[in-house]
Amino acid sequence: MPTVGMQIGGNRNAANKPLDSNGKREWSNGLCGCFSACGTCCYAFWCPCIVHGKNKQRLRHLAEQNSPDPEGGSCCSGSCWAHCLLTGCVGAGFILQCLNRGEVRSRYGIEGGSCGDFCSSCCCAPCDLTQVSREIELEEKSFGQRY
Incomplete structure (x- = not known):
């Protein structure tokens, strides 16, 4: 049975x-650190919808199943x-990214707010998608499985 302070599942940090004093932390990787995950960054630049869908599905699986998605997220979700x-249609896919970024910040206790989420998602969508993907990947790897 879980006790106070015990973490169930993967390591969220x-x-x-x-x-900080509010129990919040910085992102594990900087927004411009997307180039160190070049494959994901290129994928996010050319196919942002697929990277967004995979991020969303992987995050949902962690939240609901308390384990990494064995498929790594579906590309046609x-x-x-x-x-x-x-x-x-309207060039507004960044809105969904902004919402997902807020969910990720909430799950991992990352400092920030809606304005920063909006600016990151709108002004540098591939870097945003890569940063979110890498944060999720850290938790997935903490389960001791390779993803």
Whole structure:
């Protein structure tokens, strides 16, 4: 049975970032650190809807199943199609990214707010998608499985 302070599942601060007085921390990887994950960054640049859909599905699986998604996220999920339609029709796929970024910040106790989420998602969508993907990946790897 879980006790107070015991963490169930993966490590949500796998990079051991220090917490501030509010119990919040910084992102494990900087927004411009997307280039150190070049494959994901390129994928996010050319196919942002797929990366968004995978991020969303991986995050959902961690939240609901308390384990990494064994498929690594589907490339044809509803979230992917919603992003694709919003981006293709009105150029507003970043709105979904902004919402997902807020969910990730909440799950991992990362400092920030809606304005920063909006600016990151709107002004540098590929870097935003990569940063979110890498944060999720750290928790997935903390389960001791390779993803």
